[in-house]
Amino acid sequence: MAQAQAAHGSDKYYIPHGSKWPAVGAVTLFVTMLGTAAVLNGSSMGPWIAYLGLAGVAYMFFGWFGTVIDESQRGLYNAGVDRSFRMGMTWFIFSEVMFFAAFFGALYYARQLSVPWLGGEGSRFMTNLFLWPDFEASWPTNGPAGIGGDFQTIPAFGLPAINTAILLTSGVTITIAHHALKAGNRGVLKIFLALTFLLGFAFVGLQAEEYIHAYKELNLTLGSGVYGSTFFMLTGFHGLHVTIGAIMLLVIWLRVMKGHFTPTHHFAFEATAWYWHFVDVVWLGLFIFVYWL
Amino acid sequence: MSATQTHGHAADHHDDHGPAKGITRWLTTTNHKDIGTMYLVFSLVMFLIGGAMALVIRAELFVPGMQLVDPGFFNTMTTVHALIMVFGAVMPATVGLANWMIPLQIGAPDMALPRMNNFSFWLLVAAFSLLILSLFMPGGGPASGWTLYPPLVLQTGDALPLAIFAIHLAGASSIMGAINIIVTIMNLRAPGMTLLKMPLFPWTWLITAYLLIAVMPVFAGAVTMLLTDHFFGTTFFAAAGGGDPVLYQHIFWFFGHPEVYIMILPAFGIVSEIIPTFSRKPLFGYDAMVYATASIAFLSFIVWAHHMFTVGMPLAGEMFFMLSTMLIAVPTGVKVFNWTATMWKGSLSFETPMLFALAFLFLFTIGGFSGLMMAIAPVDFQYHDTYFIVAHFHYVLVPGAVFAIMAAVYYWMPKWTGHMYDTKLANIHFWMSAIFVNVLFFPQHFLGLAGMPRRIPDYSTQFADWNMVSSIGAFGFGLSQLLFVYIIWKCAKGGQKVSAEVWDGARVHGLEWTVPSPAPYHTFDEAPVVK
Known part of the structure; x- marks a missing residue:
C-alpha cells in the first residue's frame, strides 16, 4: 500500500x-x-x-x-512531510527547554529567595530567630539542618571547564560535518560526525568521573540539601540528554556509513544537530549558574 | 495492511480504502477520525468514572457527620476526581474534537503526524491505567488534593510513584498532541486559508497547543522533584535542607494557571462556531476574538500566584498578581460581548447545541465574575480554600468547558454519524443538566462565603441545608448524563439522515459542512481552495 x-x-x-x-x-x-x-x-x-x-x-x-x-x-x-518533521522537532526541543526551566527556576528560587529567607533576610527575620537561629544564609548550602553533612563543591575551572570545551568543540565539528554533507563531501562528513559523537561520549565519561569524585571524596550527594538537589538534578538530566544526543549522533553516523542522506534531503541529520546544539546551550547555562557563579 | 481493500473505481479516489477490521483498526490506526473517536469515547468513560467519584463526595456530604466513607478515602476521591476530570475527561475531549474537526475545518487530509497522533492516545490509556491502579495500593490512593502540595503529598503510600508516572505519561501525551495540532495548522491549511481566515476552533486550539508545550514539561519537572524528595533524599521542598514547600506551589501554578486556559480556550472556540451558525450571522469581531484569545494566553503566564495569596508573599507580589489577574477580565469581556453582539438582530433558533452554547455564555460568565472577586487579594484571604473557590472553578469548568464540549458533540455528531440525534431527548438532557448544575454548584457560593472549607468529609451543622441541596443537584446532574450516553449511542446506531450541510446556513461557516455526512474515512485528499 x-x-x-x-x-x-x-x-x-x-x-x-x-x-x-x-x-x-x-x-x-x-x-x-x-x-x-x-x-x-x-x-x-x-x-x-x-x-x-x-x-x-x-x-x-x-x-x-x-x-x-x-x-x-x-x-x-516529500517537502510537505519534511516541513512537518522540522516543525515537530522544533517544538519538541522547546518543550525540553521548558522542562529544564523548571529546575533552573528551582535553583534560582533557592539561591535568591528561600535560602536568604531562612537566613532572616528582610521581613523574614522572625523565621530565622525562632526556627534556625544559628543559620547564616550562604551558597552553596545544605540548609539550616545541614542535611547530608559537610560537603565540598566541584570548582568550575577544573573538569567542568574541560567538559565545556569538549561540548563547544563538538558543536563546531557537527557544523563542519553538516557543511560537508551539503557539499557532498562524504569523507569529511564521516570523520567529523564520528568526532562529534566521540566527544559526546567523552563528556558523559568525564561527567561520570566527576560524580564518582563528588560522592566518594567530596561527600557531595543528591542528599546534600538544596545544593546537592539542584546540582545533581540539573547536571543529571543534562547528562541524560547528552547521552541520548550522543546515541542519536551514533545512529546518524551509522546511517551515513550506509550511504543515507543527500545534500538536499537529510532531516534526521539536522534534527540531531539541533538537539545537540540544545544540550550544548543548556550546558552553558549549567556551567555559568551551577558551577561558576 | 489494508491494501487488499483498495478499490479503483475512480482515479481521484484510489486510496479511499476503508479501515482495518476489528481491534487492529483501533490499535494501529493513523486516521484522525478514528483517533478523534477514541479520544471522545475515552473522555466519556473518564467523565463517568470521575463523576461517580464526585457522587461519592456528595453522598458523604449529604448530611453532616461521617456516613459512608472514611476520611482518607474521601480525600482520595476529591484528589482523583479532579485528576481524572482535568486530565482524563476535559482535555482528551477537546483533543478528540480537535482531531476530528481541525483537519475538516482547515481542509487537511489528516493530522500532520498521524502515527504520533495514535501514540498520544494510547499513552493516555497507559497513564490512566496507572492512576486508577494507584487507588488499590497499600496506603490508599493519592489523597493530597490534585495540586499535590508537599509536604502532605509526600506522606502518600505506594500510590505516589504510580500517580507521578501517570502524570508523566499523560503529560507526554499532551505535548505530542499539542505538537501535532500546531504542525497540522501551520503546515496543512488549504491553499488560500490564511491564518486570519481560519475558523475560531482551530485558532483557539492553536493557542492552547502553545500553552500545553510551554507548561506540561514544567509540571513534569515539579512532580519529578516530588519523586526525588520522597525517594532519593533531595530537599527541594524542605526548609531543613534550604528548600521551600512554597517553591512547589510556584512551579505547580506556573503550570496550573495556563492549564485552566488549556481547558477553556477550546471551549471558547466551540462557542464561537455555534453561536454564529444558529444566529445566521458571521461572528461579530472575528479579529478581536483571535487577539483576545492570544492576550488571555499571554496573561495566563503572569498570574499564577493568585492561587497562593495566603501563602505569605511579599506585598509587591500580592499587588502584581492581583492587578495582572484583573487584566484578564478585559479580553474575556471582549469575548462575551462579541458573542452577545453576534446574536444581536440575528435570526436565532434554539437547537440543542445553541442551548448549550447559550447556557455556557450565562453560566461561564458567572464563574468569571466570581473569579474577578477572588482576584482581589484582600478579599481572597476570606475566600481561600473555601467552597466559594469550589463553586467558582466548577462554574467555569462544568457549565463552562463541559457544556461547550457537549454543545460541540451535538453540533458535530450529525457530521460524524450521518444521523440527527434524538432532538427531544437532547433537549431534555440540556434542561436537566442546566437546572441541576445550578442546583449543584450555586449553593456552594453561599457555603463558601459562610466559611465552609473545601476538602473536608464532615462539616458544622450550620452548613447542612445548602449541602443537602447541592448533593441533590449532584445526583440529578449525574443521572442526566446517563441520558447523554444513551443519546450518543442511539445516534451512532441510527436516526434521521442528515445532509452535508446539516444545519441550514451552516455551509458559509466552515469547510466541514462541504463534505458528506457521515464524513468519509478520508476527506480533503485533494486540498480545497479557499477564496
Whole structure:
C-alpha cells in the first residue's frame, strides 16, 4: 500500500499506513513505569518488570525508527512531510527547554529567595530567630539542618571547564560535518560526525568521573540539601540528554556509513544537530549558574 | 495492511480504502477520525468514572457527620476526581474534537503526524491505567488534593510513584498532541486559508497547543522533584535542607494557571462556531476574538500566584498578581460581548447545541465574575480554600468547558454519524443538566462565603441545608448524563439522515459542512481552495 501512495506524486501529503508501534510503545512504557514504581516501593519483582518494559521500549524504538528510515529511503517523504518533521522537532526541543526551566527556576528560587529567607533576610527575620537561629544564609548550602553533612563543591575551572570545551568543540565539528554533507563531501562528513559523537561520549565519561569524585571524596550527594538537589538534578538530566544526543549522533553516523542522506534531503541529520546544539546551550547555562557563579 | 481493500473505481479516489477490521483498526490506526473517536469515547468513560467519584463526595456530604466513607478515602476521591476530570475527561475531549474537526475545518487530509497522533492516545490509556491502579495500593490512593502540595503529598503510600508516572505519561501525551495540532495548522491549511481566515476552533486550539508545550514539561519537572524528595533524599521542598514547600506551589501554578486556559480556550472556540451558525450571522469581531484569545494566553503566564495569596508573599507580589489577574477580565469581556453582539438582530433558533452554547455564555460568565472577586487579594484571604473557590472553578469548568464540549458533540455528531440525534431527548438532557448544575454548584457560593472549607468529609451543622441541596443537584446532574450516553449511542446506531450541510446556513461557516455526512474515512485528499 505504501508503494501505491508513493505513486501519488511528490506534491501530495504522505499519510502513513497503520502501525503497531504506537500501541507497542504505550504498553511497554506502561510496563516500564509499573516496574519502576514497584522498584521504588521496594518490591523484589520491580527490577524485572522494569527491565522487561525497557527492553520493549528499545524494541519499539528500533521498529518505529526502522519503519520511518525505510519510508524515507524509498522517497515517500516529500517537502510537505519534511516541513512537518522540522516543525515537530522544533517544538519538541522547546518543550525540553521548558522542562529544564523548571529546575533552573528551582535553583534560582533557592539561591535568591528561600535560602536568604531562612537566613532572616528582610521581613523574614522572625523565621530565622525562632526556627534556625544559628543559620547564616550562604551558597552553596545544605540548609539550616545541614542535611547530608559537610560537603565540598566541584570548582568550575577544573573538569567542568574541560567538559565545556569538549561540548563547544563538538558543536563546531557537527557544523563542519553538516557543511560537508551539503557539499557532498562524504569523507569529511564521516570523520567529523564520528568526532562529534566521540566527544559526546567523552563528556558523559568525564561527567561520570566527576560524580564518582563528588560522592566518594567530596561527600557531595543528591542528599546534600538544596545544593546537592539542584546540582545533581540539573547536571543529571543534562547528562541524560547528552547521552541520548550522543546515541542519536551514533545512529546518524551509522546511517551515513550506509550511504543515507543527500545534500538536499537529510532531516534526521539536522534534527540531531539541533538537539545537540540544545544540550550544548543548556550546558552553558549549567556551567555559568551551577558551577561558576 | 489494508491494501487488499483498495478499490479503483475512480482515479481521484484510489486510496479511499476503508479501515482495518476489528481491534487492529483501533490499535494501529493513523486516521484522525478514528483517533478523534477514541479520544471522545475515552473522555466519556473518564467523565463517568470521575463523576461517580464526585457522587461519592456528595453522598458523604449529604448530611453532616461521617456516613459512608472514611476520611482518607474521601480525600482520595476529591484528589482523583479532579485528576481524572482535568486530565482524563476535559482535555482528551477537546483533543478528540480537535482531531476530528481541525483537519475538516482547515481542509487537511489528516493530522500532520498521524502515527504520533495514535501514540498520544494510547499513552493516555497507559497513564490512566496507572492512576486508577494507584487507588488499590497499600496506603490508599493519592489523597493530597490534585495540586499535590508537599509536604502532605509526600506522606502518600505506594500510590505516589504510580500517580507521578501517570502524570508523566499523560503529560507526554499532551505535548505530542499539542505538537501535532500546531504542525497540522501551520503546515496543512488549504491553499488560500490564511491564518486570519481560519475558523475560531482551530485558532483557539492553536493557542492552547502553545500553552500545553510551554507548561506540561514544567509540571513534569515539579512532580519529578516530588519523586526525588520522597525517594532519593533531595530537599527541594524542605526548609531543613534550604528548600521551600512554597517553591512547589510556584512551579505547580506556573503550570496550573495556563492549564485552566488549556481547558477553556477550546471551549471558547466551540462557542464561537455555534453561536454564529444558529444566529445566521458571521461572528461579530472575528479579529478581536483571535487577539483576545492570544492576550488571555499571554496573561495566563503572569498570574499564577493568585492561587497562593495566603501563602505569605511579599506585598509587591500580592499587588502584581492581583492587578495582572484583573487584566484578564478585559479580553474575556471582549469575548462575551462579541458573542452577545453576534446574536444581536440575528435570526436565532434554539437547537440543542445553541442551548448549550447559550447556557455556557450565562453560566461561564458567572464563574468569571466570581473569579474577578477572588482576584482581589484582600478579599481572597476570606475566600481561600473555601467552597466559594469550589463553586467558582466548577462554574467555569462544568457549565463552562463541559457544556461547550457537549454543545460541540451535538453540533458535530450529525457530521460524524450521518444521523440527527434524538432532538427531544437532547433537549431534555440540556434542561436537566442546566437546572441541576445550578442546583449543584450555586449553593456552594453561599457555603463558601459562610466559611465552609473545601476538602473536608464532615462539616458544622450550620452548613447542612445548602449541602443537602447541592448533593441533590449532584445526583440529578449525574443521572442526566446517563441520558447523554444513551443519546450518543442511539445516534451512532441510527436516526434521521442528515445532509452535508446539516444545519441550514451552516455551509458559509466552515469547510466541514462541504463534505458528506457521515464524513468519509478520508476527506480533503485533494486540498480545497479557499477564496
